[in-house]
Amino acid sequence: MERTLPLIFDGHNDVLLKxxxxxxxxxxxxxGLDGAIDLPKSRNGGFGGGFFAIYVPSEQGEVDRFDExxxxxxxxxxxEPLEYSKATRIAQAQASILIQLERIGALxxxxxxxxxxxxxxxxxxxxxxxxxxxxxxxxxxxxxDLFHNAGLRSLGPVWSRPNxxxxxxxxxxxxxxxxxxxxxxxxxxxxxxxxxxxIMLDLSHLNEAGFWDVAKFSDAPLVATHxxxxxxxxxxxxxxxKQLAAIAESDGMVGVNFAVAFLRSDGQKNVDSSLDLILxxxxxxxNLLGEDRVGFGSDYDGADVPVEISNAGQxxxxxxAMRSHGYNDALMEKLCHKNWLRVLEKTWGA
Numbered sequence: 555m556e557r558t559l560p561l562i563f564d565g566h567n568d569v570l571l572k573x574x575x576x577x578x579x580x581x582x583x584x585x586g587l588d589g590a591i592d593l594p595k596s597r598n599g600g601f602g603g604g605f606f607a608i609y610v611p612s613e614q615g616e617v618d619r620f621d622e623x624x625x626x627x628x629x630x631x632x633x634e635p636l637e638y639s640k641a642t643r644i645a646q647a648q649a650s651i652l653i654q655l656e657r658i659g660a661l662x663x664x665x666x667x668x669x670x671x672x673x674x675x676x677x678x679x680x681x682x683x684x685x686x687x688x689x690x691x692x693x694x695x696x697x698x699d700l701f702h703n704a705g706l707r708s709l710g711p712v713w714s715r716p717n718x719x720x721x722x723x724x725x726x727x728x729x730x731x732x733x734x735x736x737x738x739x740x741x742x743x744x745x746x747x748x749x750x751x752x753i754m755l756d757l758s759h760l761n762e763a764g765f766w767d768v769a770k771f772s773d774a775p776l777v778a779t780h781x782x783x784x785x786x787x788x789x790x791x792x793x794x795x796k797q798l799a800a801i802a803e804s805d806g807m808v809g810v811n812f813a814v815a816f817l818r819s820d821g822q823k824n825v826d827s828s829l830d831l832i833l834x835x836x837x838x839x840x841n842l843l844g845e846d847r848v849g850f851g852s853d854y855d856g857a858d859v860p861v862e863i864s865n866a867g868q869x870x871x872x873x874x875a876m877r878s879h880g881y882n883d884a885l886m887e888k889l890c891h892k893n894w895l896r897v898l899e900k901t902w903g904a
Contacts, residue, residue: 559873561674563891564604565779565809565851566684566758567591570648571609572855580654590854593660595867596679602891603661603673603680605708605779607856608648610641610689612715623725623815623823630725633715636689642697645690649704652683663705667899674891682898684779687713687722687759693740695747702751707902708779709748710756711741712764714791719744720767722759727821728788731797736763737771745771754901757781758791758811758851765797774901775806780851782816783838789816795842802843807897809851810835812859825861829875832860836876836889845885849893 569591573583586594591601612633622628656663661679664670673680683705691697691709698706714722719741721734737745745768748755757765757778769776778801784792793801793808801808810832815823817831839848852859854866862871876886 559600559870560887560890561600561602562850562869562873563602563670563680563894564854565849565894566605566607566686566811566856567852567854568607568609568856569854570606570651571611573651574644574648580651580658580660583655584658584660590852590859590865592866593679595865597677599865599867599869600873601679601866601869603664603670603682604852605682605684606652607684607686608645608652608690609686609713609856610636610644612636620725620823623727623821626820628725628727628821629729632722632724635716638689638692641689642692645685645701649683649701649706652681653704656681665705665707666902666904667895668904670895670898682708684708684710684756686710686756687715687717688719688744689713689717691719691744693718695744698744698747698751698753702753706753708754708756710759710779711737711744711768713759720764721761722764723761723790726790727815729790730784730788730794731760731762731765731790731792733761733790734763736761737767742767742771749773752902754898762794762797766800769800769804774804775897776801776804777807777897777901778851779809780811780853781808782811783835786835786838787816787819787821789821791816798839798842802847805847805897805900807847807849807893808839808843809849809894810839811857812850812852812854812863813857814860815858817860823858825858825864827860829860829862829872832872833875833879845888846893846896849889849891
């Protein structure tokens with residue numbers, strides 16, 4: 555990797571789910587995986603770390619359903635809610651995988667922005683423990699304290715299915731996120747408790763009513779770790795300009811999702827897509843949010859992404875495209891990692 559290319563800190567990946575499902579052992583992450591993120595690819599591509607998601611898959615065949623996203627329009631039904639006992643068991647297993655990765659020296663679980671910066675300096679992969687969908691958190695929030703004690707510092711109240719805290723958006727195109735009710739009373743309680751514990755709240759899968767509930771009840775910056783611009787791609791998963799304005803007002807953050815279905819104007823899962831799509835979403839976000847509130851949220855190992863950046867080892871292609879697009883050194887560093895460190899320090903207080 556060229557020394558002039560800054561490290562990328564990323565808002566979302568699903569490698570813990572991959573390791574859990576394949577049951578290949580944490581050593582495989584060090585040796586190299588058939589996937590988007592592992593230690594060799596991270597070092598080759600200048601991937602400095604990011605949010606490592608704990609995600610419990612639905613019992614329905616998600617891969618089969620996602621194939622429908624190749625149609626000109628689609629409306630995938632929401633999966634059924636998960637049973638808490640199953641969800642928390644699987645979430646604990648994935649948290650254990652992340653802890654094991656730290657134990658063998660593959661990465662460091664970070665709970666302050668200063669720790670992330672130290673990892674950059676020491677060439678250590680920096681990881682934030684994140685839960686995508688609070689299905690593994692009980693209504694009394696006892697499990698939240700346990701996960702927090704293990705290092706949890708970021709949480710999305712829902713994935714794209716309902717739970718006791720709120721409602722997500724279905725995978726629907728074309729559509730917006732104005733679908734269904736917002737947070738439940740338990741969900742509002744979750745927001746307050748996350749604020750108390752300094753756990754960042756991720757808005758990426760919330761429906762629009764839930765988004766505005768978080769904006770109303772949270773005292774932290776509004777953050778969407780892996781979402782894109784609705785006016786450029788009319789997916790229900792993407793954010794309207796009104797939502798983006800609220801994020802800017804809160805001094806929050808958006809991480810651009812590499813998933814082609816959320817980048818392309820036709821909503822298709824065509825990986826033969828130009829990196830110009832990412833640049834177009836970046837430009838729109840910078841225009842609305844300012845250059846201090848935009849970064850990346852790749853969705854690596856959880857989505858179909860442009861073939862030129864199909865894994866972390868190919869991230870220099872993205873940075874070179876950004877340079878060719880005219881981004882200067884200062885803006886490159888902000889987009890690649892400094893903006894994430896800024897909003898995390900503001901949210902966590904350290």
